[in-house]
Amino acid sequence: MKKETLALHAGYKKDSHKTMAVPIYQTTAYEFRDVEHAGNLFALKELGNIYTRLNNPTTDVFEQRLAAIEGGVAGVATASGMSAITFSILNLVEAGGNIIASSQLYGGTVTLFTHTLKRLGIEVRFFDVEKPEEIENLIDNRTGAIFFESLSNPSIAVADIEAIAKIGEKHGIITIVDNTVATPILCNPIEFGADIVVHSASKYITGQGLAIGGILVEREEVNSKLKTNIRYPQFNLPDESYHGLVYADVVDELPIFSLRVRIALLRDMGATLSPFNSWLYIQGVETLSLRMKQHSETALKVAQFLESRDEVLKVNYPKLESFNNFEISKKYLKDGGSGLLSFEVSSFEKAKKIVDAVSIFSLVANIGDSKSIITHPASTTHQQLSKSELENAGVSEGLIRLSIGLENSEDLIEDLKTALDI
Numbered sequence: 001m002k003k004e005t006l007a008l009h010a011g012y013k014k015d016s017h018k019t020m021a022v023p024i025y026q027t028t029a030y031e032f033r034d035v036e037h038a039g040n041l042f043a044l045k046e047l048g049n050i051y052t053r054l055n056n057p058t059t060d061v062f063e064q065r066l067a068a069i070e071g072g073v074a075g076v077a078t079a080s081g082m083s084a085i086t087f088s089i090l091n092l093v094e095a096g097g098n099i100i101a102s103s104q105l106y107g108g109t110v111t112l113f114t115h116t117l118k119r120l121g122i123e124v125r126f127f128d129v130e131k132p133e134e135i136e137n138l139i140d141n142r143t144g145a146i147f148f149e150s151l152s153n154p155s156i157a158v159a160d161i162e163a164i165a166k167i168g169e170k171h172g173i174i175t176i177v178d179n180t181v182a183t184p185i186l187c188n189p190i191e192f193g194a195d196i197v198v199h200s201a202s203k204y205i206t207g208q209g210l211a212i213g214g215i216l217v218e219r220e221e222v223n224s225k226l227k228t229n230i231r232y233p234q235f236n237l238p239d240e241s242y243h244g245l246v247y248a249d250v251v252d253e254l255p256i257f258s259l260r261v262r263i264a265l266l267r268d269m270g271a272t273l274s275p276f277n278s279w280l281y282i283q284g285v286e287t288l289s290l291r292m293k294q295h296s297e298t299a300l301k302v303a304q305f306l307e308s309r310d311e312v313l314k315v316n317y318p319k320l321e322s323f324n325n326f327e328i329s330k331k332y333l334k335d336g337g338s339g340l341l342s343f344e345v346s347s348f349e350k351a352k353k354i355v356d357a358v359s360i361f362s363l364v365a366n367i368g369d370s371k372s373i374i375t376h377p378a379s380t381t382h383q384q385l386s387k388s389e390l391e392n393a394g395v396s397e398g399l400i401r402l403s404i405g406l407e408n409s410e411d412l413i414e415d416l417k418t419a420l421d422i
């Protein structure tokens with residue numbers, strides 16, 4: 001089935017009430033049939049619901065649906081995009097190990113990688129996502145993951161997923177892709193060989209800025225990549241917290257990366273998605289393909305308008321022919337460039353004037369809402385950086401980021417035109 005169809009049906013089997021909408025199972029726990037049943041569930045001899053920190057029927061539909069449209073075999077939902085990213089790393093790397101990460105990343109991921117992981121004893125080595133050839137020199141026998149964004153926020157770089165996945169394949173290292181901005185509608189990293197896909201569901205998946213959440217999706221081949229791989233002893237040696245369970249010996253139909261996220265990390269760290277938020281995401285996924293096409297179409301029109309203005313020095317959008325990632329975007333973003341773009345004006349003052357003058361765009365630290373958003377990184381998210389640090393991060397003082405919503409493109413262009421004319 002195609003993605004549009006899976007987005008409406010995957011993962012939901014109607015119960016005796018035959019409800020068209022997926023029910024919200026708002027419950028903490030589930031009754032066991034008897035002592036033997038309870039014992040089997042805890043010993044993983046039988047799979048089933050135990051406690052909502054581990055699994056929930058509403059969340060299960062969201063997990064199966066997202067995994068289906070990403071082309072993966074399993075998904076695990078989490079309380080936020082950040083917890084999905086944290087778990088994707090902690091499932092593969094322990095103190096003394098390292099990961100290799102793109103330097104063009106979401107701000108929260110940068111602080112996780114440079115500060116929090118460091119305190120946990122995990123080193124992060126950065127590469128330029130536009131130069132995958134830098135990766136191999138950074139690999140050693142303690143490297144457990146390669147992490148990057150398919151379409152980066154806020155720098156709008158398009159990653160060569162296939163080239164990076166090939167390097168991971170060659171060295172037996174798991175590749176993790178944050179696909180939040182591209183969404184599974186515009187790009188499926190698994191198709192190009194990526195192993196794990198993570199999302200902040202707080203953005204386009206909800207689509208209306210309604211709830212914080214995240215998800216991890218696993219590629220089918222991950223089981224064979226983890227088994228007998230000396231980089232991943234946690235999957236090949238007995239897990240004492242599960243009476244000596246060896247993940248690599250679990251029946252092949254169970255994707256073991258996701259299994260371990262659920263029964264070890266969710267069990268112990270508890271960053272679980274609420275069933276109500278899973279239900280909101282199921283509503284969002286139903287219209288995701290329509291919305292992404294519209295976000296992309298409107299964003300291109302806005303980008304073309306901005307490019308036509310003399311006071312705009314540069315416009316960054318994957319589908320503009322003048323953009324340096326235009327060629328690569330043809331391969332990875334066939335159906336649209338998503339709703340995120342940035343543009344540069346000559347000074348901090350000029351940028352400030354524009355941001356304060358728009359009326360339809362809201363000044364908000366978010367993306368992926370149906371309502372359009374404007375951000376001035378130099379005065380907000382990147383405020384603490386010096387002039388040279390801003391330059392390294394690709395953020396000039398006159399850079400403005402737009403998250404294009406679902407308003408009429410003519411109204412958005414008129415709003416920007418009025419602001420630019422001031």
Ligand SMILES: *Cc1c(COP(=O)(O)O)cnc(C)c1O
Nearest residue numbers: 080081082106153180200202213
């Ligand atoms: C927002 C965002 C995150 C973090 O997600 P939360 O749901 O806010 O925790 C991670 N990656 C990208 C690309 C994002 O835009």
